[in-house]
Amino acid sequence: MFIQIVGGGSIGLLFAGKLAAVSDGLRCAIVARSREQRDALAQAGITVQGGGPAGLAALTPEEAAAQADKPDWLLLAVKQGDIDAAFAALIGGMLGAQTRVLCLQNGIGHLERLSASVPPSRLYAATTTEGARRLSATEVRHTGSGVTLFGRAAAETPAADGAPQAEEAEKKLVSALHSAGFDAAVSNPIHVILWNKLLVSAVINPLTAILGVTNGQLPQLPHAEELMRTLHAEASAVMRACGYEPAPDAWERLLDVCRRTADNRSSMLRDIEEGRATEIDWIVGELLREAEARGEAVPALRTIYRLVKALEARPAPRE
Incomplete structure (x- = not known):
């Protein structure tokens, strides 16, 4: 082959x-x-x-x-x-x-x-x-x-x-x-699995990029777990509005990914650190478009989208 x-x-x-x-x-x-x-x-x-x-x-x-x-x-x-x-x-x-x-x-x-x-x-x-x-x-x-x-x-x-x-x-x-x-x-x-993966990516990737931490550090930060739950709940609501049901253990799966990839610096975090454009438009941005089309309110997702876009536009530090 x-x-x-x-x-x-x-x-x-x-x-x-x-x-x-x-x-x-x-x-x-x-x-x-x-x-x-x-x-x-x-x-x-x-x-x-x-x-x-x-x-x-x-x-x-x-x-x-x-x-x-x-x-x-x-x-x-x-x-x-x-x-x-x-x-x-x-x-x-x-x-x-x-x-x-x-x-x-x-x-x-x-x-x-x-x-x-x-x-x-x-x-x-x-x-x-x-x-x-x-x-x-x-x-x-x-x-x-x-x-x-x-x-x-x-x-x-x-x-x-x-x-x-x-x-x-x-x-x-x-x-x-x-x-x-x-x-x-x-x-x-595969589509339900794709959506369940999107629930993970939409929480871990932007938050690690904004906070500058590894996947394993994210749920250990004060207040971070509450924010993770809010983002997960909003993304889950969009998933349901699109006709797909999140896995019963979707939240536990997200935490398991953090544990199993504890030392990993997400691709979005590395993009921000290296001054590259991120995939925020194709992860959270797609969720925002689906939410708008279906009348779902997703204020937390919209906020982290704007924060990552602001980080993308941040001038490079002077040497």
Whole structure:
């Protein structure tokens, strides 16, 4: 089986590095957004801290689209803000007749953009609670083990090559992820799970970014748990208004993520620290849009959205 990972950030490097270390008939390649990272990965491979470097093919998106050798699975590990119409079209050029696309983004809204270039029967969504921190262009630290669940983004659409073939492809990907040391499973339909993951991301990511703390420190701060509960309740109300029911233990799951990824600095926190745009528009921003469309009042979510946007616009400190 041939798996291609698009994106050289923390999650992309983690999945690519661990999959590349599997020697059981699995081929793995990584697609980096910049030529500089592509060259570094081609020369040094990927090192998941604590292990040796794993060699793999490295390409740019344009090179991946041009090559005749197409993957069985394409794991999309870029940020949601990168998935515009042009990038979605580029992803479409990377696909072969049997390629399936697995999206590892945190929020919602990206599947609709990708569906213009990816056949709905081959588009999958995933949630993962794996924690990772990129140390360099070729090195990553695995900061917390989690669970990866994935399923068809349009479960009601029959697979173009038939359900048995789709199920076989899904089983092969699960097997490859298990061989790489990931806890993974198929879950059809996936949308309730995506929403439950959004409940976690909408609380942990912006609050850690605003407060400058790790995931594990967040619930330990005075007053933070009360704010977490308020945000969780508002996001849950939006989820219900959209026709999905939160898991009965949704709050406990959120706290469990904080515990299992205690040392992890969320991607939103790292973006703020490094002066990059965050994914707030595709996590909390999407919740605000859904809330407005359905008449839900979400004052706490609106406040943290504005705070993160203010942090994004903050001038860089003088040296």
